[in-house]
Amino acid sequence: MIKKIVPIAGFLMLLSACAPVISQTTMSTVDKSVSFPALQQNPDAYKGSVVLLGGQIIATTVKANETWIEVLEKSLDYDQKPSDADQSFGRFLVRFQGFLDPAIYASGRKLTVAGQVEGKVVRPIKEIHYTYPVLTAREHYLWKPEDVYSTPRFGIGIGVGVGGHGSGGGIGVGVTK
Amino acid sequence: MRVGFVTLSLLLVFALSCAPFPPETMREVEKDIAFEDVLKDPGLFKGKVVLWGGVIIETVNRPDVTLIIVWQTELDFQKQPKEPDRSQGRFIVRYEGFLDPAIYGKDRELTVSGTLAGGEERVIGERRYMYPVIDARDIRLWEKRKEGPYYYDPWYGGPYPYWGPYPYPYGWRRHPYWW
Numbered sequence: 001m002i003k004k005i006v007p008i009a010g011f012l013m014l015l016s017a018c019a020p021v022i023s024q025t026t027m028s029t030v031d032k033s034v035s036f037p038a039l040q041q042n043p044d045a046y047k048g049s050v051v052l053l054g055g056q057i058i059a060t061t062v063k064a065n066e067t068w069i070e071v072l073e074k075s076l077d078y079d080q081k082p083s084d085a086d087q088s089f090g091r092f093l094v095r096f097q098g099f100l101d102p103a104i105y106a107s108g109r110k111l112t113v114a115g116q117v118e119g120k121v122v123r124p125i126k127e128i129h130y131t132y133p134v135l136t137a138r139e140h141y142l143w144k145p146e147d148v149y150s151t152p153r154f155g156i157g158i159g160v161g162v163g164g165h166g167s168g169g170g171i172g173v174g175v176t177k
Numbered sequence: 178m179r180v181g182f183v184t185l186s187l188l189l190v191f192a193l194s195c196a197p198f199p200p201e202t203m204r205e206v207e208k209d210i211a212f213e214d215v216l217k218d219p220g221l222f223k224g225k226v227v228l229w230g231g232v233i234i235e236t237v238n239r240p241d242v243t244l245i246i247v248w249q250t251e252l253d254f255q256k257q258p259k260e261p262d263r264s265q266g267r268f269i270v271r272y273e274g275f276l277d278p279a280i281y282g283k284d285r286e287l288t289v290s291g292t293l294a295g296g297e298e299r300v301i302g303e304r305r306y307m308y309p310v311i312d313a314r315d316i317r318l319w320e321k322r323k324e325g326p327y328y329y330d331p332w333y334g335g336p337y338p339y340w341g342p343y344p345y346p347y348g349w350r351r352h353p354y355w356w
Contacts, residue, residue: 062302099304103234103248104262142262 020080021141022052026114029138034117036073036089043120043133050138053092054082054112060102067100068093070132071111081143082110093121093132094140110143198228198256198315202290212249212309216266219296219309229268229311230258230288236278245270245281246308247289257319258286267306269297272313286319 020027031049039046055071073089074082094113105111115135122129205226212229215222231247248267250258270289281287291314296307 062304064303067302099266099301099306101248101264101267102301103232103267104264144262 020078021112022080022114022139026050026139027052030114036092039117039133040090040092040131043117043131046117046133047119049117050114051117051135052076052080052112052114053135054080054110055088055092056082057105057107057109057111058091059107060100060105062099062102066098067096067102067105069096069100069105069111071113074110076112080112080141082112091130091132093134094137095134096137096140105142109145111140112143113140114138115140198288198290198317202226202315203228206290212265212268215293215309216268216307219293219307222293222309223295225293226290226314227293227311228252228256228288228290230256230286231264231268232258232261233281233283233285233287234267235283236276236281238275238278241273243272243274243276243281245272245276245287247287252288256288256317258288261286268309268311270313270316271310272316276316281318285321288317288319289313290315 022030029050030052031046032052034046034049034051036053039051053071053073054076055074058070058072061068061070071092071094073092074085075087076082094111094115095118113135115137118134118136121132121134123132124130206228207225208228210222210225210227215227229247229249230252231249234246234248237244237246246267246269248261248264250261250264253259270287270291271294289311291311294310294312297310298305298307300306
């Protein structure tokens with residue numbers, strides 16, 4: 001009995017460890033042909049398209065009835081998780097209806113978002129004018145801070161445990177969302 | 178010998194972890210009061226005793242009181258905040274006296290019991306936000322987790338599951354077959 005359960009449980013873990021965080025329903029509306037560099041070149045050309053983007057939060061601004069999040073774009077891996085690398089094609093803005101707490105959606109956290117391209121906004125960054133593509137969020141996922149997901153760092157036994165539990169936790173949230 | 182040690186540490190955990198709040202308070206706490214309802218209209222719930230928890234955003238010292246601004250989270254079985262990202266909103270803990278912001282600092286987890294005292298409107302960005310205010314009776318500031326409030330490692334500190342003695346939710350993950 002145990003001998004059967006353990007491999008199945010292991011297989012389930014592996015399977016669920018790769019589960020994307022944005023739902024099938026939303027993903028089916030996403031136009032996967034739109035690349036971020038192209039979008040940034042000319043946001044207006046993609047108005048109305050739904051795109052999947054991710055990155056690291058730069059700032060969260062609360063408006064009267066909506067919340068804007070400025071994100072530094074990062075490429076997404078198979079889990080739809082923004083990468084750690086410094087490589088980025090630029091910044092974008094996401095508009096959310098209602099209130100998102102800037103204490104939670106804090107600078108440095110990773111965000112994956114599927115949203116509809118609304119156009120562009122030009123804002124100054126230091127001495128230049130920067131063109132931000134703007135999305136209206138449809139569905140998003142806020143990643144837990146890095147340490148939870150990191151590869152083994154605490155020695156073999158515990159390290160593997162952390163990995164298993166870490167991905168386990170992530171899925172829990174993803175599925176119930 | 179080995180079994181004895183495990184049992185002993187489990188017992189110890191039980192003894193240490195299960196009674197963070199005085200029973201008198203726990204009896205008074207109205208468990209049916211939902212945070213979201215209070216958030217909608219804090220005035221309606223004035224005088225009710227609740228047990229809430231969350232993560233500290235900021236601690237403000239006034240001459241005679243300390244205000245702790247917290248984002249609410251659910252509590253686990255031992256009344257410790259869990260799942261910090263699934264917050265329903267913010268609230269303010271009002272404590273008669275001085276609490277050091279160097280200790281009650283940002284991102285620390287806290288559980289508080291006390292009496293609801295209405296609401297206080299403050300501004301977050303461009304939004305007016307009505308914070309429920311709770312007059313603190315008992316405050317429990319939780320030990321820092323090794324990796325901050327997001328870290329839930331049941332293995333914390335070693336192979337003995339002393340972090341959570343009871344319903345051990347990740348039990349089946351303890352022995353993946355490839356070990």
